[in-house]
Amino acid sequence: TxxxxxxxxxxxxxxxxxxxxxxxxxxxxxxxxxxxxxxxxxxxxxxxxxxxxxxxxxxxxxxxxxxxxxxxxxxxxxxxxxxxxxxxxxxxxxxxxxxxxxxxxxxxxxxxxxxxxxxxxxxxxxxxxxxxxxxxxxxxxxxxxxxxxxxxxxxxxxxxxxxxxxxxxxxxxxxETPGILATDLHADGKHAGILCVPGNVSGNQVLGDAFLKMDGQAVFKLAVGVLEDAARATLAKAGRTDVDIDWLVPHQANIRIMQSTAKKLKLPLEKLIVTVDQHGNTSAASIPLALDTAVREGRIRKGDTLMLEGVGGGFTWGAVLVDF
Ligand code: ACO
CATH class of the missing domain: 3.40.47.10 (Thiolase/Chalcone synthase)
Incomplete structure (x- = not known):
């Protein structure tokens, strides 16, 4: 394989x-x-x-x-x-x-x-x-x-x-040997309105609003639930029953979302990679930025098991379990 x-x-x-x-x-x-x-x-x-x-x-x-x-x-x-x-x-x-x-x-x-x-x-x-x-x-x-x-x-x-x-x-x-162990992706378009940039380009102008709109509390509530589900689903696909990982590398949106997710997974907070303090939310860049930062600091090492997790507009969410 x-x-x-x-x-x-x-x-x-x-x-x-x-x-x-x-x-x-x-x-x-x-x-x-x-x-x-x-x-x-x-x-x-x-x-x-x-x-x-x-x-x-x-x-x-x-x-x-x-x-x-x-x-x-x-x-x-x-x-x-x-x-x-x-x-x-x-x-x-x-x-x-x-x-x-x-x-x-x-x-x-x-x-x-x-x-x-x-x-x-x-x-x-x-x-x-x-x-x-x-x-x-x-x-x-x-x-x-x-x-x-x-x-x-x-x-x-x-x-x-x-x-x-x-x-x-x-x-x-x-x-020949697995690095990516399992993946799990989802979307639910009925939540499009809670996080969006509604404008679009039409006839040499932007129709509608070209700025980001967010219902922060609605996003928060949805995010915590789906992140736990995606983490557990990915582990199950990899044949694991325990949340036995070295590092959780979540999308860096908000420290409270990340800590709630870690808590739900019963993971000690020391296993949580946090860069949101320095980078803010960089959307699609946040997970690889956090990963690279932790690798360069010598925290994440070859052989570690990582759970990468994202959630965002769409609504979309998913996780990837990695043998690094
Ligand atoms: N500075 C000062 N006061 C502010 C600010 C600010 N930047 N922003 C809002 N406030 C005020 C509000 O006006 C409100 O005042 P009021 O009580 O007088 O009306 C008060 O602070 C509280 O506002 P809330 O919206 O209730 O604050 P909440 O505790 O919900 O925090 C936040 C808001 C941080 C946005 C939170 O809801 C959140 O983190 N949501 C998730 C957002 C997120 O992570 N989005 C991205 C995920 S998906 C993706 O990455 C695209």
Missing amino acids: LYSRIAGTGSYLPPRRVTNADLAAELATRGVETSDQWIIERTGIRSRHFAGPDVTSSDLAAPACRQAMDAAGCTAQDIDLIVFATSTPDMVFPSAACILQNKLGIAGCPAFDVQAVCSGFVYALTVADAMIRTGSARRALVVGAEVFSRILDFNDRTTCVLFGDGAGAVVLEAS
């Missing part, structure tokens, strides 16, 4: 770091009131990075991918599949994956975007795993990158304090 395994990880953050205090001062000039204390208490976020106005998701993805390829000991020429998770692509089309492919100096291999908002990375990893296991690809770049700062309404304090920009990537390669 053919399996896929993660051969290397990488990430990239735009240089401009904005603390809660910086953001509060900036918002105050618009008459929007917030505070470091409110943001930390409700979300766990202390700072986030924002890309410059001309920087695109593929710009952030390219250095993350180069770092992942270095870690995997391969070059762009060895890549035969690119799957790019983003909700903030460079253009309506072509896909950010095609633009990234050209920036990496390669041509010919299939390249496409996956749009599942904050679940984008677990969706992309699941798709790439399936393509490798069926022999359609041998070495894939799976990347999540976002410039959510573009779609934030800085007059809406209930959303604009939550998100940041960034990118994370992995090289996923064919292997």
Whole structure:
């Protein structure tokens, strides 16, 4: 049997770091009131990075991918599949994956975007795993990158304090031994309205609202339940009855959602990888960014069992169990 395994990880953050205090001062000039204390208490976020106005998701993805390829000991020429998770692509089309492919100096291999908002990375990893296991690809770049700062309404304090920009990537390669042990994806479109950017491009203008809208409490309630279900379903598919993992690497939206999930799974909080304090919610980038950060800090090591979990707009959710 053919399996896929993660051969290397990488990430990239735009240089401009904005603390809660910086953001509060900036918002105050618009008459929007917030505070470091409110943001930390409700979300766990202390700072986030924002890309410059001309920087695109593929710009952030390219250095993350180069770092992942270095870690995997391969070059762009060895890549035969690119799957790019983003909700903030460079253009309506072509896909950010095609633009990234050209920036990496390669041509010919299939390249496409996956749009599942904050679940984008677990969706992309699941798709790439399936393509490798069926022999359609041998070495894939799976990347999540976002410039959510573009779609934030800085007059809406209930959303604009939550998100940041960034990118994370992995090289996923064919292997005789399993790396990815099980995957579990879901969506339920009836919840589309609780987290969305409702605008669309029509006749050289945006029709409707191009800013992110969220019912925070509805999202919170749904997220905790589905994340527990997805984790348990993935373990069951891998034939495991216990929640026996080394690290939970959840989508980094809110420390309270992550801690509730860990509690429901009866996992000690030391097994929870947390980067939301430094990155904010970077949507599809958050899981690979957290993974790479923990790998580079020497916390996640080869041989560890990881549970990657995402939840986001759609509503979409899912999990991937990994022997790293
Ligand atoms: N600064 C100061 N006060 C604020 C701010 C802010 N940035 N935002 C809201 N408030 C105020 C509200 O106006 C409200 O005031 P009021 O009581 O006078 O009306 C008060 O704070 C409480 O607001 P709530 O919305 O009840 O606060 P809550 O405790 O629910 O926290 C939050 C809001 C953080 C958004 C929470 O609901 C949450 O985390 N939800 C999940 C959101 C999330 O994680 N989304 C992303 C997941 S999916 C994805 O990643 C795309």
